[in-house]
Amino acid sequence: MSKPGANGLAAPAKAAGAPGWPIRTKSGPAQLPLRIAPRRFWLWAIGLSAMSAIVVIGGPFNAYVDFPQFWFAGKLVGTPDLLDPARQGAWELAHGFKPWEFLYPPGTAWLYLPLRALPLGIAFWVNAAVIGLIGVAAGFVGARAFDLDRRVAVVAVLAWTPALAAAAAGQNAPLAMLLALIAIDALRRDRRIVAGLAVGAMLYKPTLALPMFALLLLRRQWTSLFVAMAVAVGWYVLGVAGSAGDWMWPKDWLSVTAPFFAADTSQNVNKTVALPGLLMGHGVAPVVAYGAAVAVALAALRRVLRSPIAEAGAAICVIGIVVSPHSLQYEAVMMLPLLLWAAGGTGSGLAEPWRTRLLVAAFLLAQLYVPTPFLGVSVFAMMTFAATAIWITGWHRQEAAPLVPAEAAAGAS
Numbered sequence: 001m002s003k004p005g006a007n008g009l010a011a012p013a014k015a016a017g018a019p020g021w022p023i024r025t026k027s028g029p030a031q032l033p034l035r036i037a038p039r040r041f042w043l044w045a046i047g048l049s050a051m052s053a054i055v056v057i058g059g060p061f062n063a064y065v066d067f068p069q070f071w072f073a074g075k076l077v078g079t080p081d082l083l084d085p086a087r088q089g090a091w092e093l094a095h096g097f098k099p100w101e102f103l104y105p106p107g108t109a110w111l112y113l114p115l116r117a118l119p120l121g122i123a124f125w126v127n128a129a130v131i132g133l134i135g136v137a138a139g140f141v142g143a144r145a146f147d148l149d150r151r152v153a154v155v156a157v158l159a160w161t162p163a164l165a166a167a168a169a170g171q172n173a174p175l176a177m178l179l180a181l182i183a184i185d186a187l188r189r190d191r192r193i194v195a196g197l198a199v200g201a202m203l204y205k206p207t208l209a210l211p212m213f214a215l216l217l218l219r220r221q222w223t224s225l226f227v228a229m230a231v232a233v234g235w236y237v238l239g240v241a242g243s244a245g246d247w248m249w250p251k252d253w254l255s256v257t258a259p260f261f262a263a264d265t266s267q268n269v270n271k272t273v274a275l276p277g278l279l280m281g282h283g284v285a286p287v288v289a290y291g292a293a294v295a296v297a298l299a300a301l302r303r304v305l306r307s308p309i310a311e312a313g314a315a316i317c318v319i320g321i322v323v324s325p326h327s328l329q330y331e332a333v334m335m336l337p338l339l340l341w342a343a344g345g346t347g348s349g350l351a352e353p354w355r356t357r358l359l360v361a362a363f364l365l366a367q368l369y370v371p372t373p374f375l376g377v378s379v380f381a382m383m384t385f386a387a388t389a390i391w392i393t394g395w396h397r398q399e400a401a402p403l404v405p406a407e408a409a410a411g412a413s
Contacts, residue, residue: 033343035356048159056168067170073102074112107238108204131167138178145185147345161369162333176208184313196224200231211320270373274327293323314341332380351398
Protein backbone atom coordinates (compact mmCIF):
# COMPACT_ATOMS: atom_id res chain seq x y z
CA MET A 1 0.00 0.00 0.00
CA SER A 2 1.09 3.59 -0.50
CA LYS A 3 2.74 5.37 2.40
CA PRO A 4 1.95 8.93 3.50
CA GLY A 5 4.15 11.55 1.90
CA ALA A 6 5.82 14.51 3.55
CA ASN A 7 3.02 16.84 2.48
CA GLY A 8 0.35 14.86 4.30
CA LEU A 9 -1.03 13.20 1.16
CA ALA A 10 -0.88 9.54 0.36
CA ALA A 11 2.06 9.03 -1.99
CA PRO A 12 0.85 7.23 -5.13
CA ALA A 13 2.57 4.19 -6.53
CA LYS A 14 5.28 4.71 -9.12
CA ALA A 15 2.97 3.47 -11.87
CA ALA A 16 0.79 6.52 -11.36
CA GLY A 17 3.31 8.92 -12.86
CA ALA A 18 3.90 12.30 -11.25
CA PRO A 19 3.64 12.68 -7.47
CA GLY A 20 0.30 13.97 -6.28
CA TRP A 21 -1.73 12.05 -8.85
CA PRO A 22 -5.18 11.32 -7.42
CA ILE A 23 -5.96 7.66 -6.71
CA ARG A 24 -9.35 6.79 -8.19
CA THR A 25 -12.10 5.00 -6.30
CA LYS A 26 -15.69 4.24 -7.25
CA SER A 27 -16.80 7.39 -5.47
CA GLY A 28 -14.04 9.56 -6.96
CA PRO A 29 -10.45 10.53 -6.15
CA ALA A 30 -9.39 9.68 -2.61
CA GLN A 31 -6.90 12.51 -2.32
CA LEU A 32 -6.58 16.12 -3.33
CA PRO A 33 -5.31 16.72 -6.87
CA LEU A 34 -2.65 19.16 -5.65
CA ARG A 35 0.60 19.00 -3.70
CA ILE A 36 -1.00 20.66 -0.69
CA ALA A 37 -1.74 19.07 2.68
CA PRO A 38 -5.52 18.61 3.08
CA ARG A 39 -5.81 20.87 6.14
CA ARG A 40 -3.99 23.69 4.39
CA PHE A 41 -6.00 23.16 1.21
CA TRP A 42 -9.38 23.46 2.96
CA LEU A 43 -8.26 26.41 5.05
CA TRP A 44 -7.24 28.35 1.96
CA ALA A 45 -10.23 27.15 -0.08
CA ILE A 46 -12.77 28.29 2.51
CA GLY A 47 -10.91 31.56 3.05
CA LEU A 48 -10.80 32.36 -0.67
CA SER A 49 -14.48 31.45 -1.05
CA ALA A 50 -15.39 33.84 1.77
CA MET A 51 -13.31 36.60 0.18
CA SER A 52 -15.05 36.02 -3.15
CA ALA A 53 -18.45 36.20 -1.46
CA ILE A 54 -17.61 39.60 0.03
CA VAL A 55 -17.60 41.03 -3.51
CA VAL A 56 -21.36 40.44 -3.73
CA ILE A 57 -22.01 42.83 -0.86
CA GLY A 58 -20.75 45.74 -2.93
CA GLY A 59 -23.45 45.44 -5.60
CA PRO A 60 -26.16 47.52 -3.89
CA PHE A 61 -23.63 50.25 -3.07
CA ASN A 62 -22.79 50.57 -6.77
CA ALA A 63 -26.35 51.16 -8.02
CA TYR A 64 -26.74 47.39 -8.46
CA VAL A 65 -24.20 47.58 -11.33
CA ASP A 66 -25.76 45.89 -14.40
CA PHE A 67 -28.74 44.29 -12.72
CA PRO A 68 -31.29 47.07 -13.45
CA GLN A 69 -31.17 46.31 -17.19
CA PHE A 70 -32.25 42.72 -16.49
CA TRP A 71 -34.90 43.86 -14.01
CA PHE A 72 -36.28 46.27 -16.60
CA ALA A 73 -36.25 43.50 -19.19
CA GLY A 74 -38.45 41.36 -16.94
CA LYS A 75 -40.92 44.23 -16.78
CA LEU A 76 -40.82 45.05 -20.51
CA VAL A 77 -40.73 41.54 -22.00
CA GLY A 78 -43.68 40.95 -24.29
CA THR A 79 -43.99 44.66 -25.18
CA PRO A 80 -42.60 46.71 -28.11
CA ASP A 81 -40.55 48.72 -25.61
CA LEU A 82 -38.05 45.89 -25.09
CA LEU A 83 -36.18 46.38 -28.38
CA ASP A 84 -36.86 50.07 -28.94
CA PRO A 85 -34.03 52.05 -27.28
CA ALA A 86 -36.00 55.31 -27.26
CA ARG A 87 -39.13 53.80 -25.72
CA GLN A 88 -37.11 51.71 -23.29
CA GLY A 89 -35.09 54.76 -22.24
CA ALA A 90 -38.23 56.83 -21.75
CA TRP A 91 -39.72 54.08 -19.60
CA GLU A 92 -36.58 53.93 -17.45
CA LEU A 93 -36.42 57.72 -17.04
CA ALA A 94 -40.07 57.81 -16.05
CA HIS A 95 -39.29 55.36 -13.26
CA GLY A 96 -36.24 57.28 -12.03
CA PHE A 97 -33.44 55.20 -13.56
CA LYS A 98 -30.59 55.96 -15.93
CA PRO A 99 -31.41 54.79 -19.47
CA TRP A 100 -29.64 51.56 -20.40
CA GLU A 101 -30.38 49.22 -23.29
CA PHE A 102 -31.10 45.51 -22.85
CA LEU A 103 -28.39 43.94 -24.99
CA TYR A 104 -29.47 40.31 -24.88
CA PRO A 105 -31.83 38.63 -27.36
CA PRO A 106 -35.43 39.41 -26.40
CA GLY A 107 -36.14 35.77 -25.58
CA THR A 108 -33.62 35.98 -22.73
CA ALA A 109 -35.81 38.56 -21.00
CA TRP A 110 -38.32 35.83 -20.19
CA LEU A 111 -35.80 34.41 -17.70
CA TYR A 112 -36.30 37.56 -15.61
CA LEU A 113 -40.09 37.56 -15.72
CA PRO A 114 -40.38 36.16 -12.15
CA LEU A 115 -38.51 39.22 -10.82
CA ARG A 116 -40.78 41.84 -12.36
CA ALA A 117 -43.08 42.07 -9.32
CA LEU A 118 -40.24 42.47 -6.82
CA PRO A 119 -38.61 45.75 -5.77
CA LEU A 120 -35.18 46.26 -7.32
CA GLY A 121 -33.25 45.60 -4.10
CA ILE A 122 -35.03 42.35 -3.31
CA ALA A 123 -34.86 41.23 -6.94
CA PHE A 124 -31.08 41.79 -6.89
CA TRP A 125 -30.58 39.50 -3.90
CA VAL A 126 -32.88 36.85 -5.30
CA ASN A 127 -30.88 36.91 -8.54
CA ALA A 128 -27.60 36.77 -6.59
CA ALA A 129 -28.82 33.75 -4.62
CA VAL A 130 -29.87 31.97 -7.81
CA ILE A 131 -26.49 32.65 -9.42
CA GLY A 132 -24.75 31.31 -6.32
CA LEU A 133 -26.80 28.11 -6.45
CA ILE A 134 -26.01 27.79 -10.14
CA GLY A 135 -22.33 27.97 -9.24
CA VAL A 136 -22.72 25.17 -6.70
CA ALA A 137 -24.54 23.07 -9.30
CA ALA A 138 -21.71 23.75 -11.75
CA GLY A 139 -19.28 22.37 -9.18
CA PHE A 140 -21.19 19.09 -8.98
CA VAL A 141 -21.40 18.77 -12.76
CA GLY A 142 -17.73 19.75 -13.15
CA ALA A 143 -16.71 17.06 -10.65
CA ARG A 144 -18.52 14.47 -12.75
CA ALA A 145 -17.15 15.81 -16.04
CA PHE A 146 -13.52 15.82 -14.89
CA ASP A 147 -13.49 12.99 -12.32
CA LEU A 148 -12.76 15.17 -9.32
CA ASP A 149 -13.90 15.06 -5.73
CA ARG A 150 -17.22 16.93 -5.55
CA ARG A 151 -16.16 19.00 -2.57
CA VAL A 152 -13.03 20.12 -4.38
CA ALA A 153 -14.95 21.09 -7.53
CA VAL A 154 -17.63 23.01 -5.63
CA VAL A 155 -15.12 24.95 -3.58
CA ALA A 156 -13.15 25.68 -6.76
CA VAL A 157 -16.23 27.42 -8.18
CA LEU A 158 -16.87 29.41 -5.03
CA ALA A 159 -13.21 30.41 -4.66
CA TRP A 160 -12.97 31.54 -8.29
CA THR A 161 -13.93 35.18 -7.80
CA PRO A 162 -15.58 35.85 -11.21
CA ALA A 163 -18.26 33.27 -10.36
CA LEU A 164 -19.61 35.25 -7.42
CA ALA A 165 -18.55 38.62 -8.84
CA ALA A 166 -20.95 37.96 -11.71
CA ALA A 167 -23.72 37.82 -9.11
CA ALA A 168 -22.45 41.09 -7.63
CA ALA A 169 -22.71 42.72 -11.04
CA GLY A 170 -26.19 41.31 -11.63
CA GLN A 171 -24.76 39.24 -14.48
CA ASN A 172 -25.43 35.63 -15.47
CA ALA A 173 -22.22 34.15 -16.91
CA PRO A 174 -22.23 31.31 -14.33
CA LEU A 175 -25.36 29.98 -16.05
CA ALA A 176 -23.39 29.68 -19.29
CA MET A 177 -20.61 27.91 -17.37
CA LEU A 178 -23.10 25.41 -15.90
CA LEU A 179 -24.62 24.71 -19.32
CA ALA A 180 -21.14 24.33 -20.85
CA LEU A 181 -20.19 21.81 -18.16
CA ILE A 182 -23.42 19.89 -18.72
CA ALA A 183 -22.60 19.75 -22.44
CA ILE A 184 -18.99 18.70 -21.78
CA ASP A 185 -20.07 15.94 -19.42
CA ALA A 186 -22.74 14.77 -21.85
CA LEU A 187 -20.33 14.70 -24.79
CA ARG A 188 -17.85 12.71 -22.76
CA ARG A 189 -20.54 10.14 -21.95
CA ASP A 190 -21.98 10.18 -25.49
CA ARG A 191 -25.29 11.66 -24.37
CA ARG A 192 -25.70 13.64 -27.55
CA ILE A 193 -29.23 14.95 -27.08
CA VAL A 194 -28.41 16.30 -23.62
CA ALA A 195 -25.29 17.98 -25.02
CA GLY A 196 -27.30 19.60 -27.80
CA LEU A 197 -29.95 20.87 -25.40
CA ALA A 198 -27.30 22.40 -23.14
CA VAL A 199 -25.43 24.10 -25.98
CA GLY A 200 -28.68 25.40 -27.46
CA ALA A 201 -29.73 26.78 -24.09
CA MET A 202 -26.48 28.76 -23.99
CA LEU A 203 -27.89 30.95 -26.76
CA TYR A 204 -29.48 33.09 -24.09
CA LYS A 205 -26.06 34.78 -24.45
CA PRO A 206 -24.82 34.10 -28.01
CA THR A 207 -21.23 35.26 -27.49
CA LEU A 208 -20.70 32.44 -24.96
CA ALA A 209 -22.68 29.87 -26.94
CA LEU A 210 -20.94 30.19 -30.31
CA PRO A 211 -17.65 28.54 -29.22
CA MET A 212 -19.58 25.45 -28.11
CA PHE A 213 -21.43 25.41 -31.43
CA ALA A 214 -18.02 25.51 -33.12
CA LEU A 215 -16.92 22.54 -31.00
CA LEU A 216 -19.93 20.47 -32.10
CA LEU A 217 -19.24 21.34 -35.73
CA LEU A 218 -15.50 20.70 -35.60
CA ARG A 219 -15.90 17.40 -33.78
CA ARG A 220 -18.75 16.32 -36.08
CA GLN A 221 -21.22 15.90 -33.28
CA TRP A 222 -24.08 16.10 -35.74
CA THR A 223 -26.87 14.90 -33.47
CA SER A 224 -25.91 17.38 -30.78
CA LEU A 225 -25.54 20.15 -33.35
CA PHE A 226 -28.98 19.54 -34.86
CA VAL A 227 -30.58 19.48 -31.40
CA ALA A 228 -28.82 22.74 -30.52
CA MET A 229 -30.09 24.30 -33.75
CA ALA A 230 -33.61 23.18 -32.89
CA VAL A 231 -33.26 24.93 -29.53
CA ALA A 232 -32.06 28.01 -31.44
CA VAL A 233 -35.38 28.02 -33.30
CA GLY A 234 -37.09 27.95 -29.92
CA TRP A 235 -35.11 30.99 -28.82
CA TYR A 236 -36.17 32.76 -32.01
CA VAL A 237 -39.84 32.11 -31.26
CA LEU A 238 -39.37 33.28 -27.67
CA GLY A 239 -37.78 36.42 -29.11
CA VAL A 240 -40.84 37.03 -31.27
CA ALA A 241 -43.05 36.75 -28.22
CA GLY A 242 -40.68 38.85 -26.12
CA SER A 243 -40.72 41.69 -28.66
CA ALA A 244 -44.51 41.69 -29.03
CA GLY A 245 -44.63 39.88 -32.36
CA ASP A 246 -41.59 41.33 -34.13
CA TRP A 247 -40.57 38.56 -36.54
CA MET A 248 -37.59 40.65 -37.66
CA TRP A 249 -36.23 41.12 -34.14
CA PRO A 250 -32.72 39.79 -35.00
CA LYS A 251 -32.22 42.77 -37.30
CA ASP A 252 -33.41 45.25 -34.68
CA TRP A 253 -31.38 43.55 -31.97
CA LEU A 254 -28.16 43.64 -34.03
CA SER A 255 -28.70 47.30 -34.85
CA VAL A 256 -28.63 48.02 -31.12
CA THR A 257 -25.82 45.70 -30.04
CA ALA A 258 -23.30 46.21 -32.88
CA PRO A 259 -22.53 49.88 -32.05
CA PHE A 260 -22.45 49.03 -28.35
CA PHE A 261 -19.50 46.64 -28.68
CA ALA A 262 -17.17 49.32 -30.02
CA ALA A 263 -18.18 51.91 -27.44
CA ASP A 264 -18.06 49.49 -24.51
CA THR A 265 -14.68 48.13 -25.59
CA SER A 266 -13.22 51.61 -25.44
CA GLN A 267 -14.88 52.42 -22.11
CA ASN A 268 -14.04 49.13 -20.38
CA VAL A 269 -10.66 48.26 -21.87
CA ASN A 270 -9.32 47.92 -18.32
CA LYS A 271 -11.85 45.13 -17.66
CA THR A 272 -11.79 43.24 -20.94
CA VAL A 273 -10.51 39.68 -21.34
CA ALA A 274 -11.06 39.67 -25.10
CA LEU A 275 -7.90 39.98 -27.19
CA PRO A 276 -9.54 42.11 -29.94
CA GLY A 277 -11.08 44.42 -27.34
CA LEU A 278 -7.81 44.84 -25.47
CA LEU A 279 -5.88 45.62 -28.65
CA MET A 280 -8.47 48.00 -30.09
CA GLY A 281 -8.84 49.69 -26.71
CA HIS A 282 -5.13 50.55 -26.93
CA GLY A 283 -5.31 51.97 -30.42
CA VAL A 284 -4.63 48.90 -32.57
CA ALA A 285 -6.49 48.85 -35.88
CA PRO A 286 -9.56 46.55 -35.89
CA VAL A 287 -8.22 44.51 -38.81
CA VAL A 288 -5.06 43.73 -36.84
CA ALA A 289 -6.96 43.06 -33.61
CA TYR A 290 -9.38 40.61 -35.23
CA GLY A 291 -6.52 39.14 -37.23
CA ALA A 292 -4.82 38.29 -33.94
CA ALA A 293 -8.00 36.60 -32.73
CA VAL A 294 -8.19 34.53 -35.91
CA ALA A 295 -4.54 33.53 -35.46
CA VAL A 296 -5.29 32.26 -31.92
CA ALA A 297 -8.29 30.30 -33.16
CA LEU A 298 -6.26 28.70 -35.96
CA ALA A 299 -3.42 27.86 -33.57
CA ALA A 300 -5.89 26.06 -31.30
CA LEU A 301 -7.61 24.17 -34.12
CA ARG A 302 -5.33 21.12 -34.15
CA ARG A 303 -5.70 20.48 -30.43
CA VAL A 304 -9.46 21.10 -30.53
CA LEU A 305 -9.75 18.42 -33.21
CA ARG A 306 -7.48 15.84 -31.57
CA SER A 307 -7.89 16.24 -27.81
CA PRO A 308 -10.39 14.20 -25.76
CA ILE A 309 -13.80 15.79 -26.15
CA ALA A 310 -14.09 16.93 -22.51
CA GLU A 311 -10.69 18.60 -22.67
CA ALA A 312 -11.50 20.27 -25.99
CA GLY A 313 -14.77 21.55 -24.58
CA ALA A 314 -13.04 23.02 -21.52
CA ALA A 315 -10.42 24.72 -23.66
CA ILE A 316 -12.83 26.16 -26.18
CA CYS A 317 -14.71 27.91 -23.36
CA VAL A 318 -11.57 29.93 -22.65
CA ILE A 319 -10.59 30.40 -26.28
CA GLY A 320 -14.10 31.68 -26.94
CA ILE A 321 -13.81 34.59 -24.54
CA VAL A 322 -10.25 35.38 -25.71
CA VAL A 323 -11.23 35.74 -29.37
CA SER A 324 -14.67 37.24 -28.65
CA PRO A 325 -15.44 40.75 -29.87
CA HIS A 326 -16.61 41.56 -26.35
CA SER A 327 -16.04 39.84 -23.01
CA LEU A 328 -15.38 41.41 -19.63
CA GLN A 329 -13.62 39.98 -16.60
CA TYR A 330 -16.71 38.47 -14.95
CA GLU A 331 -16.88 36.20 -18.03
CA ALA A 332 -13.56 34.72 -16.94
CA VAL A 333 -15.86 32.36 -15.06
CA MET A 334 -15.61 30.38 -18.32
CA MET A 335 -12.03 29.50 -17.31
CA LEU A 336 -13.32 27.11 -14.65
CA PRO A 337 -13.80 24.07 -16.91
CA LEU A 338 -10.16 24.31 -18.00
CA LEU A 339 -9.00 24.78 -14.41
CA LEU A 340 -10.89 21.62 -13.44
CA TRP A 341 -9.34 19.78 -16.39
CA ALA A 342 -5.88 20.97 -15.31
CA ALA A 343 -6.35 19.18 -11.98
CA GLY A 344 -5.90 15.95 -13.92
CA GLY A 345 -8.81 13.76 -12.85
CA THR A 346 -9.57 12.53 -16.36
CA GLY A 347 -6.05 11.32 -17.00
CA SER A 348 -4.65 14.43 -18.62
CA GLY A 349 -3.92 17.87 -17.27
CA LEU A 350 -0.87 19.73 -16.03
CA ALA A 351 2.11 17.85 -14.63
CA GLU A 352 3.45 18.51 -11.17
CA PRO A 353 4.92 20.64 -9.79
CA TRP A 354 3.45 23.16 -12.23
CA ARG A 355 -0.11 21.95 -11.72
CA THR A 356 -0.09 23.06 -8.10
CA ARG A 357 1.93 26.20 -8.78
CA LEU A 358 -0.29 27.48 -11.57
CA LEU A 359 -3.65 26.57 -10.03
CA VAL A 360 -2.73 28.11 -6.68
CA ALA A 361 -1.44 31.25 -8.42
CA ALA A 362 -4.61 31.52 -10.52
CA PHE A 363 -6.95 31.33 -7.54
CA LEU A 364 -4.88 33.81 -5.55
CA LEU A 365 -4.71 36.28 -8.44
CA ALA A 366 -8.47 35.94 -8.91
CA GLN A 367 -8.90 37.78 -5.61
CA LEU A 368 -7.68 40.92 -7.42
CA TYR A 369 -11.01 41.12 -9.25
CA VAL A 370 -11.99 44.49 -7.75
CA PRO A 371 -8.64 46.38 -7.80
CA THR A 372 -7.21 44.99 -11.05
CA PRO A 373 -9.11 47.41 -13.37
CA PHE A 374 -7.21 50.27 -11.74
CA LEU A 375 -4.02 48.81 -13.23
CA GLY A 376 -5.28 49.53 -16.74
CA VAL A 377 -5.28 45.87 -17.82
CA SER A 378 -7.28 43.16 -16.09
CA VAL A 379 -5.28 40.35 -14.51
CA PHE A 380 -7.93 38.03 -15.94
CA ALA A 381 -6.89 39.04 -19.43
CA MET A 382 -3.38 37.90 -18.62
CA MET A 383 -4.66 34.65 -17.10
CA THR A 384 -6.96 33.79 -19.99
CA PHE A 385 -4.21 34.51 -22.52
CA ALA A 386 -1.72 32.43 -20.51
CA ALA A 387 -4.17 29.54 -20.11
CA THR A 388 -4.83 29.55 -23.85
CA ALA A 389 -1.10 29.54 -24.65
CA ILE A 390 -0.35 26.77 -22.14
CA TRP A 391 -3.08 24.56 -23.55
CA ILE A 392 -2.26 25.16 -27.21
CA THR A 393 1.47 24.53 -26.74
CA GLY A 394 1.00 21.54 -24.43
CA TRP A 395 3.46 23.06 -21.96
CA HIS A 396 3.98 20.75 -18.96
CA ARG A 397 1.08 18.63 -20.08
CA GLN A 398 0.55 15.33 -18.26
CA GLU A 399 -0.82 12.23 -19.93
CA ALA A 400 -1.40 9.24 -17.69
CA ALA A 401 -4.17 6.81 -16.94
CA PRO A 402 -5.84 7.57 -13.58
CA LEU A 403 -4.79 4.99 -11.00
CA VAL A 404 -7.39 2.66 -9.47
CA PRO A 405 -6.86 0.97 -6.09
CA ALA A 406 -6.09 -2.46 -7.59
CA GLU A 407 -3.34 -0.95 -9.73
CA ALA A 408 -1.96 0.91 -6.72
CA ALA A 409 -1.72 -2.31 -4.74
CA ALA A 410 -0.04 -4.10 -7.65
CA GLY A 411 2.48 -1.32 -8.05
CA ALA A 412 3.34 -1.33 -4.35
CA SER A 413 3.74 -5.12 -4.10
